[in-house]
Amino acid sequence: MTALLEVEDLHVEFRTRDGVARVLNGVGYHVDAGETLAVLGESGSGKSVTAQAVMGILDTPPAFVTRGAVRFHGEDLLAATDDRRREVRAEGIAMIFQDALSALNPVFTVGFQIEEQLRLRRGMSRADARARAIELLDLVRIPHARQRVREYPHQFSGGMRQRAMIAMSLALDPEVLIADEPTTALDVTVQAQIMDLLAEIQRERHMGLVLITHDLGVVAEVADRIVVMYAGRIVEQADALSLFRNPGHPYTAALMRSLPRIDAKGTALETIRGLPPSLLRIPPGCPFHPRCPRAEDVCQAEVPGQARLGLGRTSACHFAEEVVRG
Amino acid sequence: MGRYVLRRLLQMIPVFIGTTFLIYALVWAVPGDPFEGKCGERDCPEAYVSAMRDKFNLDDPLVVQYGKYLGNLLRGDFGLTSAGLSVGERIAATFPVTLKLALVALLIEAVIGITAGVVSGLRNRGFLDSLVLVSTLFLISIPVFVTGYVVQLVFGLQLGLISPTVTSPTIGNLIVPGFVLASLSMAYVARLSRAGIAENKRADYVRTALAKGLPQKRVVGVHMLRNSLIPVITFLGTDLGAFLGGAIVTEGIFNVPGVGGLVFRSILTKDGAMVTGVVTVLVLVYLLMTLLVDLLYAVLDPRIRYD
Amino acid sequence: MTDQMAVLATDRDRPRGLFGDAWHELRRRPLFWVSVSMILLVVLMAAAPSLFTSGDPGLAQLSRSRQPPSAEAWFGYDNQGYDIYTRVIHGARASIVVGVLATIGVVLTGATIGILAGFYGGWLDAVVSRVADIFVGVPFVLGAIVILTTLNAGGDAGPVRIVAQVVLSIAVLSWPVAMRIMRSTAIAAKQQDYVKAARALGAQPGRIIAKHMLPNCVAPVLVYSTIALGAFIGAEATLSYLGIGLRQPVVSWGVMINSAKDYLRVAPHALLFPAGFLTATVLAFVMLGDAVREALDPKLR
Numbered sequence: 001m002t003a004l005l006e007v008e009d010l011h012v013e014f015r016t017r018d019g020v021a022r023v024l025n026g027v028g029y030h031v032d033a034g035e036t037l038a039v040l041g042e043s044g045s046g047k048s049v050t051a052q053a054v055m056g057i058l059d060t061p062p063a064f065v066t067r068g069a070v071r072f073h074g075e076d077l078l079a080a081t082d083d084r085r086r087e088v089r090a091e092g093i094a095m096i097f098q099d100a101l102s103a104l105n106p107v108f109t110v111g112f113q114i115e116e117q118l119r120l121r122r123g124m125s126r127a128d129a130r131a132r133a134i135e136l137l138d139l140v141r142i143p144h145a146r147q148r149v150r151e152y153p154h155q156f157s158g159g160m161r162q163r164a165m166i167a168m169s170l171a172l173d174p175e176v177l178i179a180d181e182p183t184t185a186l187d188v189t190v191q192a193q194i195m196d197l198l199a200e201i202q203r204e205r206h207m208g209l210v211l212i213t214h215d216l217g218v219v220a221e222v223a224d225r226i227v228v229m230y231a232g233r234i235v236e237q238a239d240a241l242s243l244f245r246n247p248g249h250p251y252t253a254a255l256m257r258s259l260p261r262i263d264a265k266g267t268a269l270e271t272i273r274g275l276p277p278s279l280l281r282i283p284p285g286c287p288f289h290p291r292c293p294r295a296e297d298v299c300q301a302e303v304p305g306q307a308r309l310g311l312g313r314t315s316a317c318h319f320a321e322e323v324v325r326g
Numbered sequence: 327m328g329r330y331v332l333r334r335l336l337q338m339i340p341v342f343i344g345t346t347f348l349i350y351a352l353v354w355a356v357p358g359d360p361f362e363g364k365c366g367e368r369d370c371p372e373a374y375v376s377a378m379r380d381k382f383n384l385d386d387p388l389v390v391q392y393g394k395y396l397g398n399l400l401r402g403d404f405g406l407t408s409a410g411l412s413v414g415e416r417i418a419a420t421f422p423v424t425l426k427l428a429l430v431a432l433l434i435e436a437v438i439g440i441t442a443g444v445v446s447g448l449r450n451r452g453f454l455d456s457l458v459l460v461s462t463l464f465l466i467s468i469p470v471f472v473t474g475y476v477v478q479l480v481f482g483l484q485l486g487l488i489s490p491t492v493t494s495p496t497i498g499n500l501i502v503p504g505f506v507l508a509s510l511s512m513a514y515v516a517r518l519s520r521a522g523i524a525e526n527k528r529a530d531y532v533r534t535a536l537a538k539g540l541p542q543k544r545v546v547g548v549h550m551l552r553n554s555l556i557p558v559i560t561f562l563g564t565d566l567g568a569f570l571g572g573a574i575v576t577e578g579i580f581n582v583p584g585v586g587g588l589v590f591r592s593i594l595t596k597d598g599a600m601v602t603g604v605v606t607v608l609v610l611v612y613l614l615m616t617l618l619v620d621l622l623y624a625v626l627d628p629r630i631r632y633d
Numbered sequence: 634m635t636d637q638m639a640v641l642a643t644d645r646d647r648p649r650g651l652f653g654d655a656w657h658e659l660r661r662r663p664l665f666w667v668s669v670s671m672i673l674l675v676v677l678m679a680a681a682p683s684l685f686t687s688g689d690p691g692l693a694q695l696s697r698s699r700q701p702p703s704a705e706a707w708f709g710y711d712n713q714g715y716d717i718y719t720r721v722i723h724g725a726r727a728s729i730v731v732g733v734l735a736t737i738g739v740v741l742t743g744a745t746i747g748i749l750a751g752f753y754g755g756w757l758d759a760v761v762s763r764v765a766d767i768f769v770g771v772p773f774v775l776g777a778i779v780i781l782t783t784l785n786a787g788g789d790a791g792p793v794r795i796v797a798q799v800v801l802s803i804a805v806l807s808w809p810v811a812m813r814i815m816r817s818t819a820i821a822a823k824q825q826d827y828v829k830a831a832r833a834l835g836a837q838p839g840r841i842i843a844k845h846m847l848p849n850c851v852a853p854v855l856v857y858s859t860i861a862l863g864a865f866i867g868a869e870a871t872l873s874y875l876g877i878g879l880r881q882p883v884v885s886w887g888v889m890i891n892s893a894k895d896y897l898r899v900a901p902h903a904l905l906f907p908a909g910f911l912t913a914t915v916l917a918f919v920m921l922g923d924a925v926r927e928a929l930d931p932k933l934r
Contacts, residue, residue, distance in 0.1 A: 052533075055536075055537050057533050057536045057537055059528060086539045086541065087539065088539075089536070089537055089538065089539035090537065090538045090539040091539065094537070094538075095537045097530060097533070097534060099530065102529065102530040102531065103530040103531055103533070103534045104531055104534065105531040105534070105535070105549050105552075105553070106531070106553070106627070106628070106629055107552050107553055107556075107626070107627060107628060108549075108552070116538075116540070116544075116548075117538050117539070117540070120540065120541075120544070121539065152628040152629070154628070154629050168534075168538070172539075337763070340763055341763055341766040341767050341770060342770075344763070344764070344766075344767035345767045345768075345770045345771055348767060348768075348771070349771065349776075349779055352779050352780060352783045353779060353783070355783060463916060463919060463920060463923070464912075464916065466915075466919050467863065467867075467912050467913075467915040467916035467919050468912045468915075469867040469870055469871055469874075469911065469912070469915070470871070471870075471871055471874050471890070472870075472890070472908040472911065472912060475890075475894065475897060475904055475908070476905075476908070478897070479897055479901055479904075483897070483898055568772065570772075571771075571772025571774075571775050572772050572773065572774055572775075574774050574775060574778070574875075575774060575871060575874075575875070578875075589775060589778075590778065590875075593778050593779060593782050594782070596782070601779065605771070605775065605779075608772060608775070609770045609771065612770050612772075613770060
């Protein structure tokens with residue numbers, strides 16, 4: 001069975017004045033209808049770049065896709081024509097961004113920005129598009145949608161803005177929604193509301209949801225499966241439950257130990273020593289080895305392959321079996 | 327908004343008084359006899375001079391003189407020149423010509439400047455981009471009177487394409503002087519639009535518009551352009567005010583019968599009433615244009631609120 | 634994507650200050666070197682014209698009036714029979730002197746007033762801003778004509794007085810621009826945490842301005858002054874061309890263009906050579922300003 005959306009061996013590099021940065025080095029994941037996939041990683045790990053490559057909205061230059069495939073219903077989008085790619089955007093795969101304030105055009109009303117897709121892509125009349133925009137704002141529970149549809153993004157609060165952004169992404173009923181750190185810019189209380197809304201919409205519409213985040217807490221609540229990224233690679237792939245119970249990669253394990261826990265009150269929080277590697281100079285062998293507590297000689301010499309740890313579970317570590325056993 | 331406009335109008339009063347007083351003081355403080363040469367080769371008769379001094383209140387202290395002048399102005403009376411012509415009428419005869427020239431220049435500036443800027447902003451670091459950058463550098467560096475003479479020399483005298491002087495101020499005849507007048511600002515408009523496009527090209531909302539599957543043409547033509555042109559349009563607004571006062575050189579080269587020529591002749595013949603009258607009108611226009619531009623800014627950018 | 638860039642940015646060589654960074658940027662720009670060489674050449678002309686020509690700029694021979702360029706007179710002769718090449722070389726001095734003095738005047742007054750208005754705010758700022766509005770409201774050429782006609786009415790004047798008048802009129806009409814630039818950078822700098830911290834620690838206002846604000850506010854004014862220098866040279870030429878700026882016995886490019894304009898049809902070379910030098914000089918300063926601005930602004934890199 002082909003997956004709804006599948007990323008395969010994706011390589012992306014940034015050609016900058018200071019050299020070529022290998023931002024993605026063989027990323028692969030898939031998401032099915034009705035499933036929530038969380039993509040977890042620090043900033044710079046390549047999670048957003050992957051999403052932008054899927055959407056086909058990378059800034060080229062400096063970013064270039066050098067290898068790989070993005071399949072939607074089995075069709076390779078990277079090989080498709082520009083027109084076909086444009087068709088898939090918003091109708092097949094839609095995306096919402098971290099900072100809704102800068103992601104919405106400041107000089108147009110929220111309504112205009114929802115309606116323009118309906119009018120251009122669905123050929124709706126002005127009045128019909130307006131009515132649909134109000135329905136969509138209602139759907140994401142923006143109060144007084146009828147009035148607010150005429151307002152500008154800066155007149156919305158942060159949470160309301162992100163709701164409007166979600167409404168906009170739903171306008172053409174996409175099958176996959178990519179949410180790039182949708183709650184990072186928001187207050188903690190609002191974060192939960194937005195996550196609940198996303199989860200609810202995903203269930204009702206049976207969408208595939210790709211949730212990009214660096215926040216383990218967010219992941220725990222909603223994700224069915226999780227991929228962990230580090231330095232442009234997938235280091236671990238697992239269903240949410242197994243990953244939280246026993247992580248299969250030293251990096252994932254370190255991330256979890258750095259999370260505050262109520263049952264460990266009084267003990268010091270652990271941090272991951274060192275910094276993520278510069279993408280201009282990724283260390284040879286396993287890119288995590290300079291920071292890894294378990295690193296041995298082999299880690300500096302050989303890039304680890306994806307070791308299988310059971311059904312749908314992989315880890316890019318030479319000692320995956322031992323790590324998962326704890 | 328209403329209160330903002332009112333406050334701005336009130337703020338204009340001291341600026342208006344200050345500017346006109348400055349010019350009034352400078353013009354009438356000229357050492358020497360203001361009526362020298364007004365009576366042909368001979369010195370003016372005593373009676374004439376005293377009549378004139380009386381008429382222009384020259385025996386009052388400067389501030390009182392100015393106060394009387396301002397009083398007349400508020401009643402719409404610009405006074406008479408030393409030769410007895412109505413200043414108001416002369417301004418009314420020449421101002422429309424300069425306005426027409428300024429509008430032609432503004433149109434040329436907007437069309438060429440924005441097109442060049444947008445094209446070069448979209449093609450970052452290509453041949454067209456370099457071409458636009460180099461030509462804006464030259465346009466900024468060549469003083470207007472040099473542009474004027476070179477254009478006149480090449481197109482008027484060598485190629486015979488245009489008549490080197492404007493015989494009647496029709497729109498067609500004003501295109502070349504308008505181009506010369508606009509040349510400097512055109513370069514700034516091109517640079518502003520280029521910078522605006524370059525800045526907005528990588529804006530998050532452009533990425534959103536692309537992610538919505540909008541055609542490239544619409545992303546550029548609607549989303550990017552609307553944001554990039556906000557500073558350009560406000561620049562164009564202030565420029566209209568600047569053109570009206572800055573057309574002296576251009577009008578001189580092409581013999582356009584506008585305000586610039588009038589004021590230049592008046593300064594040289596020390597015709598104080600005319601100079602102050604023209605400057606008063608220009609300052610007023612300039613101040614109103616700046617207010618208009620600020621209001622326009624709020625219309626173009628909904629984030630701006632004046633309260 | 635911005636994340637990626639941030640990661641890349643941390644990878645740079647050891648950090649330099651803003652100006653060290655700018656200098657590093659400038660050194661690799663050909664435009665910078667082109668403009669600097671042109672400026673050096675013009676400055677050399679102004680300082681030592683005899684290096685370029687042995688002719689006498691004041692020697693007029695009507696017999697050779699309006700002769701076109703030839704082997705012995707590269708740029709030809711003008712209406713009065715002056716050697717244009719010699720006068721173009723000697724004309725550099727007046728243009729450069731006016732440009733430099735006017736820039737110094739504008740930047741010193743404008744920047745000082747601007748930083749004080751920006752730092753103290755309140756009524757000082759309000760008064761200064763309104764006064765600046767008054768001077769900005771007067772169109773430049775118009776204002777300069779009025780000022781210079783008033784000053785010129787004193788009758789015959791020596792070269793020093795003529796130059797001083799032109800410098801003064803340019804400075805009087807242009808200081809608000811420098812003041813506004815400085816004021817807005819000062820207001821922005823005042824909000825910065827390091828200035829707030831200095832104030833919280835009880836530093837004297839004078840010390841805050843000199844030690845904390847000034848070093849962080851000079852960049853925009855510096856860029857402006859480079860471009861302004863070119864613009865003021867152009868302004869001098871415009872005023873001289875109108876017959877109210879520099880005039881005999883001072884030789885400048887504007888003066889030459891003024892005397893050549895009536896013979897445009899018969900002796901275009903008398904106008905084109907000084908106009909060419911004028912344009913090239915202004916261009917050099919504008920290019921330098923451009924290069925410096927781009928080097929100082931990390932966003933443009």
